[in-house]
Amino acid sequence: MAVRLPVILSQSAGGSNEQQGKEAGAVIQLMGIRGIDVSLIGPLVGGTLSSTDRLVLESQDRDFAIVASSSAADTIAALRSLGLRARRAPHPHDSEGEAGQGRRVFCLHWNDFNSSESLCQALQQILQDRQVVAVPISLGTGGAKPATAAPTTASPAERKSTAEPETPRKIDGAYKTQQETPAEKQLSRPATSTGMVDTDLDDLVEDLNDLNL
Secondary structure: OOOOEEEEEEOOOOOOHHHHHHHHHHHHHHHOOOOEEEEEEOOOOOOOOOHHHHHHHHOOOOOEEEEEOOOHHHHHHHHHHOOOOEEEOOEOOEOOOOOOOOEEEEEEEHHHOOOHHHHHHHHHHHHHHHHHHHHHHHHHOOOOOOOOOOOOOOOHHHHHHHHOOOEEEEEOOEEEEEOOOHHHHHHHOOOOOHHHHHHHHHHHHHHHHHHHO
16 A cells, blocks of 8 residues: 655745745645645634634544644644644654654644745655655565465375275175275185095094004
8 A cells, every 4th residue: 555645734824925935836846746645724823724624634544744834842732722633753854753642743844944845855755754664564464375284194094095905806796896804804715625634634643553553
């Protein structure tokens, strides 16, 4: 999301022609700067704000900069008197800042700048400083790599089931493929012939009789 800087220009009460020219030039130049949203209101201190001016101030939902003919402390006090939760933010033309909650307000004074060009450069610098801070934050919130499933190891029973081929058997006149159970393997072994056992016993008896003789 692009970083933007709302800028509110508070007109000077009873300003000279030179001051009025500076204010008008600042409005025109700021409107052509990408990332800056400019608004013009009446005198913040020492004047009476219209309902439109109050609406402009109350609608600020993010940090903003304000240029006025009052000191930074008086500007913050005037904003708070209107019900805005504002705190003074430091910048190259105002080293002091306030901790706490509320919107950060970059306060600038008209008399600190000899021309509208120098004022616009100062506001551009504030915008660039905010953009530099926002870049690492956006990089840090990038999507995490998808988790990969850990390799699984087959159990001994699964490995045996995979390695041992199925044995075709003839059941009810048809061959069916099914893995034999241990009991079926025992039954499928060829039985020992009874005749062979009897023959071996007869030979043993004859050998014993010969020894007795």
